Amino acid sequence: MRGTLVIFRRELASYFATPLAYVFIVIFLVMAGATTFFVGNFFDRGQADLQPFFSFHPWLYLVLIPALSMRLWAEERKSGTIELFLTLPITVWEAVLGKFLAAWVFSGIALALTFPFWITVNVLGAPDNGVILASYLGSFLMAGAFLALGAALSALTKSQVIAFVVTAAACFLFTVTGLPVLLGFLAGWLPAGLLDAVASFSFLGHFNAILRGVIELDDAVFFISAIALFLFANAIIVELKKAD
Amino acid sequence: MDVMIAARGLSRRFGPIVAVDDVSFDVGRGEVMGFLGPNGAGKSTTMKMITGFLAPTSGTAEVCGADIRADPVAAKRHLGYLPEGAPAYPDMTPRSFLRFIASIRGFGGAEAKKRIDLAVERLALQNVLEQPIDTLSKGFKRRVGLAQALLHDPEVLILDEPTDGLDPNQKHEVRALINALAPEKAIVISTHLLEEVDAVCTRAIVIASGKILADATPLELEARSRHHNAVRIDLAGDVRDAALSLRRLPGVASVEEADDPDGTALLVFPRAGKPILGEVTDLVRTAGWPIRTLRVERGRLDDVFRSITGG
Numbered sequence: 001m002r003g004t005l006v007i008f009r010r011e012l013a014s015y016f017a018t019p020l021a022y023v024f025i026v027i028f029l030v031m032a033g034a035t036t037f038f039v040g041n042f043f044d045r046g047q048a049d050l051q052p053f054f055s056f057h058p059w060l061y062l063v064l065i066p067a068l069s070m071r072l073w074a075e076e077r078k079s080g081t082i083e084l085f086l087t088l089p090i091t092v093w094e095a096v097l098g099k100f101l102a103a104w105v106f107s108g109i110a111l112a113l114t115f116p117f118w119i120t121v122n123v124l125g126a127p128d129n130g131v132i133l134a135s136y137l138g139s140f141l142m143a144g145a146f147l148a149l150g151a152a153l154s155a156l157t158k159s160q161v162i163a164f165v166v167t168a169a170a171c172f173l174f175t176v177t178g179l180p181v182l183l184g185f186l187a188g189w190l191p192a193g194l195l196d197a198v199a200s201f202s203f204l205g206h207f208n209a210i211l212r213g214v215i216e217l218d219d220a221v222f223f224i225s226a227i228a229l230f231l232f233a234n235a236i237i238v239e240l241k242k243a244d
Numbered sequence: 245m246d247v248m249i250a251a252r253g254l255s256r257r258f259g260p261i262v263a264v265d266d267v268s269f270d271v272g273r274g275e276v277m278g279f280l281g282p283n284g285a286g287k288s289t290t291m292k293m294i295t296g297f298l299a300p301t302s303g304t305a306e307v308c309g310a311d312i313r314a315d316p317v318a319a320k321r322h323l324g325y326l327p328e329g330a331p332a333y334p335d336m337t338p339r340s341f342l343r344f345i346a347s348i349r350g351f352g353g354a355e356a357k358k359r360i361d362l363a364v365e366r367l368a369l370q371n372v373l374e375q376p377i378d379t380l381s382k383g384f385k386r387r388v389g390l391a392q393a394l395l396h397d398p399e400v401l402i403l404d405e406p407t408d409g410l411d412p413n414q415k416h417e418v419r420a421l422i423n424a425l426a427p428e429k430a431i432v433i434s435t436h437l438l439e440e441v442d443a444v445c446t447r448a449i450v451i452a453s454g455k456i457l458a459d460a461t462p463l464e465l466e467a468r469s470r471h472h473n474a475v476r477i478d479l480a481g482d483v484r485d486a487a488l489s490l491r492r493l494p495g496v497a498s499v500e501e502a503d504d505p506d507g508t509a510l511l512v513f514p515r516a517g518k519p520i521l522g523e524v525t526d527l528v529r530t531a532g533w534p535i536r537t538l539r540v541e542r543g544r545l546d547d548v549f550r551s552i553t554g555g
Contacts, residue, residue: 008347010333014447080331084392087295087327088348089320243298 003090007098008105014234015106024068028110033061036117048125053117055212061146065191066167068107069150072099073238076221078158082242091233096235100144100151100227107143111136131213138210142203144169148230155237169202178202182240246273247402248322248430253303254293256286256454263289265454266303271430271447273399276422278445279434280461282553286454287434288328291404294432295325304428305495307400321349324398326406330389334378338369338388341377342395349396363391366421382409390418394425401431407440419443441465452553466543468551470519474541475524476502478509480534486510489527495520 015021032053036042040052040242076082085095121127150167157163176182177198186195199205203226248493249271256264264286271277294305296316302339305312310319318378332341337526344365346356367387372380377388386409391399407415422431422444435441441448441462448465450458458465466472479486487499490512497516502509514520521540528535 002350003348006344009347010344013332013340039484079334080327080329081333083327084325084389087297087320087323087325088345090348091317108455134269194446207356243292 003088003094004098004101005120006142007090007095008102011099011102012105023083024064025110026115028060028064031064031118032056035060048121048127049120050117050132050135051211052238053114054139055208056116057139058142058207060192061143062168062171062175064109064191065107065146065171066150066164068152068165068243069102069147069167070163071154072103072151073155073234074157074160074163077244078160079164080108086238086242092235092238095230096151100148100231100234102146103147103151107147108140111140111143120200128213130145132210135211136213137215138207138219138223139163141210141220141227142207144228145223145230146174148227152234152237155234155241161174174201174203176204178204178208195221197218211218246456247271248308249274249294249304249432251290251303252305254300255289255302256289256298257294257301263454264275264293264300267454267458268303269449269459270500271400271432273430274427275447276426276431278440278441278443279432279451280436280438280448280549281434281451282436285452285553287451288396288404289454290451291325291402291432291434292327295323295402295417296320297327298399302470308430323395324393324396324400324401326389326403328404330386332385332388332392334376334379336377337374338364338377338380338391339373340382341388342391345392345395350395359395359397360397363395366394367391368512371400375469383411383414386410387418387491397415399429401425401429403431403433405435406433407435407437415440418439438549441545450549450552455471458548459554462545465548466545467517469543469547471511471541471547472543473519473521475512475514475538476541477511477512477523477524477528477538478502478536480505480536481507482507483510486531486533489531489550490524493520493523493525493527501509 007191036053040054040056045052073082076085086092118132120135149170150163153167153170155165173237177231186198190198206222209216245260247270251267251269254267255262256265274409279290281287293300294307294312296312296319299313307319308322310322315338330462336344339360339502340540342360343356346360364373367383368389369387369391372384377385380388386406390403390406393403395496405416410418419440422433423472425431433440445462445519447458449456450476490496490499495518499513500511502511502520503505507510512520512524528538
């Protein structure tokens with residue numbers, strides 16, 4: 001696991017070596033603010049909570065997480081550094097985990113920088129800070145699941161653009177399967193069991209469950225197993241595709 | 245001889261194409277093995293398999309006794325590898341890149357600093373340490389790649405075209421470095437520069453279409469050239485009569501005009517590579533030809549290379 005730590009540090013530092021980190025964080029904060037205040041009608045609702053803030057996170061992640069994950073493996077394959085990287089004395093698991101954790105922690109930093117929203121609601125009223133904490137954790141877990149999915153898809157291609165588009169599409173699928181509109185539409189076509197299965201794979205459904213204020217074990221387990229599954233796929237894809 | 249690298253029946257297919265076909269060889273401590281072959285012959289693919297980057301379709305390789313398939317991490321610890329094109333993270337500076345390599349190889353603190361300093365000194369990277377690798381010239385990038393491969397003082401070095409893209413001075417320095425490291429290590433370099441084989445290799449393997457076609461010392465390979473023991477003779481005057489007389493000598497197989505701007509030089513080829521200098525000089529003396537130069541050819545590696553690889 002020492003290898004994971006070394007890779008984690010290099011990857012995290014590499015975000016800040018280019019403007020990517022700052023661009024990402026600024027855009028994330030601006031979009032989080034814009035959706036909360038303009039689309040979510042934060043003030044007009046007259047409630048001291050962060051519901052409008054968190055409810056847009058899946059849609060923000062849909063666009064921003066692929067931008068973070070697209071370079072993870074595609075860039076290494078494109079520039080050939082993967083050959084150097086994977087002939088160092090590390091296992092592919094250490095490599096996969098180190099890269100993922102760096103991206104996840106980075107998204108966590110961006111998320112943590114939204115703390116002024118939390119201060120704002122606490123100044124304006126008396127929100128339930130337990131719900132807010134649970135929502136932050138849920139948002140972080142969901143970001144991890146999107147990132148793990150994006151990391152696996154990034155290993156499939158040498159093109160960061162393709163990695164971005166495919167990841168955004170996949171994230172979209174995992175999100176919309178929880179939308180009542182879509183589920184209502186599918187209800188006419190699919191048997192109830194299958195419909196439940198589709199809905200249960202939705203990131204949105206599990207995230208919304210967490211937003212209600214309690215992290216149920218099964219929602220947390222869902223995101224953690226999704227992360228584990230996608231990272232497992234990531235390692236296999238890297239093994240298969242690294243030398244292509 | 246301690247065998248440090250043992251390739252055992254390495255084969256690799258890419259779909260219907262057989263890139264490497266049953267390649268086996270040993271490299272011992274103190275040997276510098278030159279991997280020669282035309283582009284696409286399977287040199288890089290073989291190196292990728294020995295370094296554990298590419299899984300062989302069949303066969304395996306051992307590095308210092310560690311099987312690259314069964315125990316890849318142990319094998320990789322003994323290895324320093326310069327991949328083709330010397331890839332390195334473009335956003336990093338050579339210093340941060342070498343620090344990363346040092347820490348992933350398990351060196352920290354003073355030990356890491358000492359090793360980085362030594363690698364930096366050996367490859368003369370002092371002046372570019374703080375520049376992003378992206379902005380470095382091709383020669384410096386190659387040297388950063390070499391510094392990375394040497395950092396942990398590995399017993400086995402695998403260098404894929406180590407002097408490609410370097411200017412003549414830099415080539416000379418890198419070859420001097422390889423020669424200095426050679427006694428303690430087993431080194432494999434791939435190249436298509438035949439002068440490089442002469443300059444650094446104790447042994448050469450010629451590979452084409454994935455198969456080993458020759459495994460010999462550079463001298464043995466040169467002896468296979470039709471230029472081996474040929475005599476080059478540069479006359480001050482007309483060469484036609486001289487060519488006729490030379491052709492009648494019993495040891496001479498043929499006489500050709502050498503590529504020479506004045507058209508006054510002849511190449512005299514011996515039968516079966518036997519020395520003919522004596523016969524030729526006797527003739528020159530009795531005929532009284534004015535000669536400018538006369539020398540025995542060693543044999544040309546590129547000749548042998550072309551005839552072996554069928555180019």
